[in-house]
Amino acid sequence: MILTDTWWSSDQFLPDRTLLQTGGDLDGFKKIRKFEPSEPGGNCDWVELKDVELANGRWYATKQILPDGTIVIVGGRGTNTAEYYPPRMNKNGAVELKFLADxxxxxxxxxxxxxxxxxxxxxxxxxxxxxxxxxxxxxxxxxxxxxxxxxxxxxxxxxxxxxxxxxxxxxxxxxxxxxxxxxxxxxxxxxxxxxxxxxxxxxxxxxxxxxxxxxxxxxxxxxxxxxxxxxxxxxxxxxxxxxxxxxxxxxxxxxxxxxxxxxxxxxxxxxxxxxxxxxxxxxxxxxxxxxxxxxxxxxxxxxxxxxxxxxxxxxxxxxxxxxxxxxxxxxxxxxxxxxxx
Structure with missing residues (x-):
């Protein structure tokens, strides 16, 4: 289940039909959540990931799926960077976007x-x-x-x-x-x-x-x-x-x-x-x-x-x-x- 604040979060469907949701307000600022569909009558629920979180907290961010199935997460209020899901290994997990800062x-x-x-x-x-x-x-x-x-x-x-x-x-x-x-x-x-x-x-x-x-x-x-x-x-x-x-x-x-x-x-x-x-x-x-x-x-x-x-x-x-x-x-x-x- 979702335990943190999802206000002003954003979502994107993954290639396997899983719904990925990230960010939000307060304690949800860096959270990553998933919802996996089930067969009719199945037990579906949101899962908040515990072993990974966003490199930068994001409130009002945008997502875009890429050709390889990964997700780029762009911007957010006061967050002029982009990062990926699954996370990519770089300096701090995010890259600066000068355009958003401008x-x-x-x-x-x-x-x-x-x-x-x-x-x-x-x-x-x-x-x-x-x-x-x-x-x-x-x-x-x-x-x-x-x-x-x-x-x-x-x-x-x-x-x-x-x-x-x-x-x-x-x-x-x-x-x-x-x-x-x-x-x-x-x-x-x-x-x-x-x-x-x-x-x-x-x-x-x-x-x-x-x-x-x-x-x-x-x-x-x-x-x-x-x-x-x-x-x-x-x-x-x-x-x-x-x-x-x-x-x-x-x-x-x-x-x-x-x-x-x-x-x-x-x-x-x-x-x-x-x-x-x-x-x-x-x-x-x-x-x-x-x-x-x-x-x-x-x-x-x-x-x-x-x-x-x-x-x-x-x-x-x-x-x-x-x-x-x-x-x-x-x-x-x-x-x-x-x-x-």
Whole structure:
């Protein structure tokens, strides 16, 4: 069972489906916890590791799974370092990240930093209650585009303003470009603390969040704040929760929301059933680095298909706010297409 404080901790699923949770507040600052799934009717419970702990205590940190299955744990309030799980043997178990130190100020810019795994490196950006997403990889997967949208106005957190309009801008950057630059556009309206999802069509969905204010209890208005969203296997989007308050408040202007809602994007409409692919054959087991084939059928002739998979993380604030995942776009042949090596 969990015996220490998990407030503002963060989580990541491991390759074996184990959920890894680290950090928190007070006595949970350096703790590492695991939850291993069991068969139906089994005895599942959290386990706090006793023989290992974080090199640096972490409150508001971010996790990213790496190609070898290890986890990099980045940042945290007042912790401008990164470390790994399982721990790697170096000087003190953590390495300094100058970028996080450079953006640390009383605006809390470096809490839950966004981290995207690139083909050759990692990309990190400072959140300020923005939403961030890495777009689908195409071709030889060497070009990576990252989008960062919305966020709080500078000063809103310091002034504890609940009515300062959120930013409505979206910046797009080719993170793998030797000389990257931002390409800007605008959302229909501003948004903070939202969720971003890559849909099976390759489109990006930005959902939830507040239209004014900033992060923190009692500091956002017009919100679906501290809400979550996740793409379900059937293509629907599960939306849950909202609470901008210290405690549950059901009679407030923006009440605590405990309900779940399933949103069906337009690609699930009945008039599009004849262009939705149906998986006919898929291997039961796929090994790492192994090519495999998936057979799909579509009533109408098609010239391409997008396959999307997500590796989701969550933290205290939101489940998919930074949507730290990898998505890929593949071509399809008239009869069969394969995941390349």
């Amino acid at each position: 953006v640390e100020d009383n605006q809390m810019y470096n809490l839950y930093p966004y981290v995207h795994l690139l083909p050759t490196a990692t990309f990190s950006s400072s959140p300020t209650t923005k939403q961030s997403l890495m777009l689908a990889l195409e071709g030889d997967f060497s070009t990576t585009v990252v989008v960062v949208c919305g966020g709080a106005q500078y000063g809103a957190f310091i002034e504890r303003s609940t009515d300062t309009p959120a930013h409505g801008s979206c910046g797009r950057i080719v993170a793998t470009d030797p000389k990257p630059g931002w390409e800007m556009e605008d959302m229909p309206y501003g948004r903070i603390m939202g969720d971003t999802l890559m849909l099976p069509t390759g489109d990006t969905l930005i959902i939830n969040g507040a239209q004014a204010g900033t992060q923190g209890f009692e500091m956002a208005s017009n919100p679906m704040y501290h809400s979550t969203a996740n793409l379900l296997p059937d293509g629907r989007v599960l939306v849950a929760g909202s609470n901008p308050h210290y405690f549950y408040k059901f009679a407030a202007e923006f009440p605590t929301e405990l309900r779940l809602e399933a949103f069906s994007p337009e690609y699930l409409s009945p008039d599009r059933a004849n262009i939705r692919p149906v998986i006919e054959e898929i291997p039961e087991t796929v090994r790492f680095g192994e090519a495999f084939a998936v057979l799909v059928s579509v009533p109408l002739s098609i010239v391409g298909i997008i396959e999307v998979w997500e590796r989701t993380i969550f933290d205290t604030f939101i489940f998919t706010g930074s949507n730290i995942s990898e998505t890929c776009r593949y071509a399809v042949s008239p009869r069969r297409w394969s995941i390349p090596d």
